[in-house]
Amino acid sequence: MRIGQPPSPLPTPPARARGFTLLELMVSVAIIAILATVAVPQFTHHMRMARTAEATLMLDVMKKGATMYYAAPRTLQDGTRLPCQFPSAVGITPAGASCCDPALDTDADGRCDENPQAFNSPTWEALGFGLASQHFFQYTFQGTGALNTANATMSAYGDQDCDGVMATFHLVLDGDPAATMSGCDSTTSAGFFHDFETE
Numbered sequence: 001m002r003i004g005q006p007p008s009p010l011p012t013p014p015a016r017a018r019g020f021t022l023l024e025l026m027v028s029v030a031i032i033a034i035l036a037t038v039a040v041p042q043f044t045h046h047m048r049m050a051r052t053a054e055a056t057l058m059l060d061v062m063k064k065g066a067t068m069y070y071a072a073p074r075t076l077q078d079g080t081r082l083p084c085q086f087p088s089a090v091g092i093t094p095a096g097a098s099c100c101d102p103a104l105d106t107d108a109d110g111r112c113d114e115n116p117q118a119f120n121s122p123t124w125e126a127l128g129f130g131l132a133s134q135h136f137f138q139y140t141f142q143g144t145g146a147l148n149t150a151n152a153t154m155s156a157y158g159d160q161d162c163d164g165v166m167a168t169f170h171l172v173l174d175g176d177p178a179a180t181m182s183g184c185d186s187t188t189s190a191g192f193f194h195d196f197e198t199e
Helices: 022-071 122-127
Strands: 090-093 138-144 151-158 167-175 186-188 193-195
Touching: 022 122, 022 138, 022 151, 022 167, 090 122, 122 138
Parallel strands: none
Antiparallel strands: 090 138, 138 151, 151 167, 167 186, 167 193
16 A cells, blocks of 8 residues: 555445345245146146047048038949938947057057057048047947938047046937938037036
8 A cells, every 4th residue: 555545445245135034935835826726727627628629620520521421322233322321330449448548548648649540440431530640539430320310429538637537529410301312411410419528
């Protein structure tokens, strides 16, 4: 230090960082807990609702295929005209208890593995229906009768959270009340029947 110069000021100590008090932490945890109890069930519900879109979309695809099949003229090999009818019944596809079954879900993600060969049956081919990617639902088709007594029921079943409760969707088609051997059309139900839609 030079003579005549004022002494340099002492360095000021750094300000102490202030932490959260125990009360502030408890209030924060309580708010997060309340938000979680409200948000998580809502998020789960919306996820399940989004998955049900698969079922309604696929049943609509089936309905269009069944409607075209019913109205298309068909004959036997000798030329005899067949009455308008829906394709015959086919069991649950892919076969198994649900898409949670380890035999159908090898990667354990709650979806049936992709298996296009499962839909290689005359009925699925007649409907132009099949799934080539992973999916949450299994499907059935039931066709009976002919002309005005014809009926078809398309169904989708899915266990979305693997708890053994199945979400169920049905769509019904009926034959044309005025159907004749020369022409017919099909009528559809007013909407989907569903049970345990989001379980």
